[in-house]
Amino acid sequence: MANEVILNGTVLNVTGYKEQIAEGNGAHRISFDFQVKSSEYHAITTLLYEGSFDVKVPERSLEFRGSISNYYTSVTDLYKENEVGSFHLELIEKM
Secondary structure (H helix, E strand, O other): OOOOOEEEEEEEEEEEEEEEEEEOOOOOEEEEEEEOOOOOOOOOOOOHHEEEEOOOOOHHEEEEEEEEEEEOOOOOOOOOOOOOEEEEEEEEEOO
């Protein structure tokens, strides 16, 4: 279990972290949930639109170049002050 994932230098405090190794090519696959405050919304969505990431999971000594395989959120508009949304992200290692 990990509590922190770093994407392109941005630290995310995560819950529900899961890690797998894909059959066949051995690519790492991770999934996790994280909370986004309205004040962070623009920066986080801009980061996610990059699509490819230097992924680091310090607690697991795991680093790889990855891309989004699945992503969803509880809200689509966090521009209202003091709102918080739940995000779910699944990343797979680029081979």
